[in-house]
Amino acid sequence: MPSEIPRLVDELVTHMRSGSAPAYRAAMKRLADTARAGGPESLTTAVEALAPLLPGLGGDFAMTAVLAGACVEWGASPMALVDVLPQRASEAMMLNEAVPDFWEKAARGRPLPEPVSASTHQLVRTLTRLTRWRRGLDKNTMTRVAMSWFDMEDWLKALITVMADASFRAAVPGDVKAELREHAAAVAHRSQRAAWVGALAAVLDDEPLIVIDPRTHWGYALTMSGVGDNGQLHILLADRLVGDPGQGLVAGNRPARSWVEAATSGNPYLGPDDPAIRCFRLFDGQGTYISPEGVPADIGLLHGTRVLVLHPPNGNYAMGAGRVFEHMTPALRLDRILESTETQHWLARLAPAVENDLMAD
Structure with a gap:
């Protein structure tokens, strides 16, 4: 042939x-x-x-x-x-x-x-x-x-x-x-x-990502690839990080399975009856709000590394789709939970969150 x-x-x-x-x-x-x-x-x-x-x-x-x-x-x-x-x-x-x-x-x-x-x-x-x-x-x-x-x-x-x-x-x-x-x-x-x-x-591939939870002083090292927008990143982060606080994970409600499937390999469209609700608000290490409507490349570098800081959600921010690019396979790997000294290293370098964006509410 x-x-x-x-x-x-x-x-x-x-x-x-x-x-x-x-x-x-x-x-x-x-x-x-x-x-x-x-x-x-x-x-x-x-x-x-x-x-x-x-x-x-x-x-x-x-x-x-x-x-x-x-x-x-x-x-x-x-x-x-x-x-x-x-x-x-x-x-x-x-x-x-x-x-x-x-x-x-x-x-x-x-x-x-x-x-x-x-x-x-x-x-x-x-x-x-x-x-x-x-x-x-x-x-x-x-x-x-x-x-x-x-x-x-x-x-x-x-x-x-x-x-x-x-x-x-x-x-x-x-x-x-x-x-x-x-x-x-x-x-x-x-x-x-x-x-x-x-x-x-x-799109960032094989990109190191540090995530800090200032409420608990826990930190996480992850690697992301093929994530099309920050709405998708929100869902994947929640899937990787929300869990048993006794195991060093973030307290909260885990995302619905349908949300995770929409963000990875299932039908990306959730519809009005089952929207994904964000589990936290995200700011970068320089204090800039990271909108779910942006892309991971918007996350500013802090000393050469992309850093995200978790803040509690204010209200129910709903997302009707799990991913923008249906045929792009995402990966977000939790490599390890940071040692206390590493987390303190990053906490000392974080700028305060600038909450002057209406969408950050």
């Missing part, structure tokens, strides 16, 4: 070059069906064959990236995409950010088209006119800018799929992740997928 994949990819390329959208879509389906029928080996072969094509694609043909992402979701290794897909998605967001400004300069007050393919030619024609009187702009660049208005979501959809894989995240260079966060922040107001990409690019 893998031997069929190169021929089907060549067929796909032929139809892209011909510009025939129906033939391209039919070739995509044949490739997808064949790769999926062949199992992980065929799927990985398909991803490896598609990866070199992605940097030069745009517009409707960006759906090729979605196919590569689908192959990963069906069981392929994503690693062939490490040096291609994050960079191409980052570029798409960067170009997408520039579209409204270029359109305003070129369109003389006309409304910006909706990002649907029926408007592609209008946007491309209008933006490429800028090359007539603006130095430094060429038609290829402006076409790529215009296409980003329509294809950005395809690049982001594919990237979200592969960034759920821990090995893939580990292989993406730090500077590329930083660019993803920067460009995602610039367009997140008009793209939920961009916001998700920014959050995935900020």
Whole structure:
């Protein structure tokens, strides 16, 4: 079955070059069906064959990236995409950010088209006119800018799929992740997928975490990976730390099993009848409130380590979902309970909690 994949990819390329959208879509389906029928080996072969094509694609043909992402979701290794897909998605967001400004300069007050393919030619024609009187702009660049208005979501959809894989995240260079966060922040107001990409690019893996309970003077050393947001972290912390105070754990009500399942491998959506209720409020070692709506990367470093300080909950803060990224496997390991001298070391360095955030109530 893998031997069929190169021929089907060549067929796909032929139809892209011909510009025939129906033939391209039919070739995509044949490739997808064949790769999926062949199992992980065929799927990985398909991803490896598609990866070199992605940097030069745009517009409707960006759906090729979605196919590569689908192959990963069906069981392929994503690693062939490490040096291609994050960079191409980052570029798409960067170009997408520039579209409204270029359109305003070129369109003389006309409304910006909706990002649907029926408007592609209008946007491309209008933006490429800028090359007539603006130095430094060429038609290829402006076409790529215009296409980003329509294809950005395809690049982001594919990237979200592969960034759920821990090995893939580990292989993406730090500077590329930083660019993803920067460009995602610039367009997140008009793209939920961009916001998700920014959050995935900020995910911490194999990250040491110190948790201090100032009421009992107990401390805990943990390691976290693949935690998508602080709401999920709240649930996992409660699952790891709430227990018998006689054993050095935190007194309180343990989280419901359904909450923990939603935060790990079950259906992530809890619904209005069974929301997760936080067991404590969290502040970092510098006294900053850590909102459940943020991400673990928001936890400030204290002497090079992320430190959380537990405070009692005020009221019932409810969370309707256990995790943001359904296919990203989280890990929060309680490595050990700190010795008393270690806890005192951290307690002496903690800044007082700054409780001036309404959400900290």
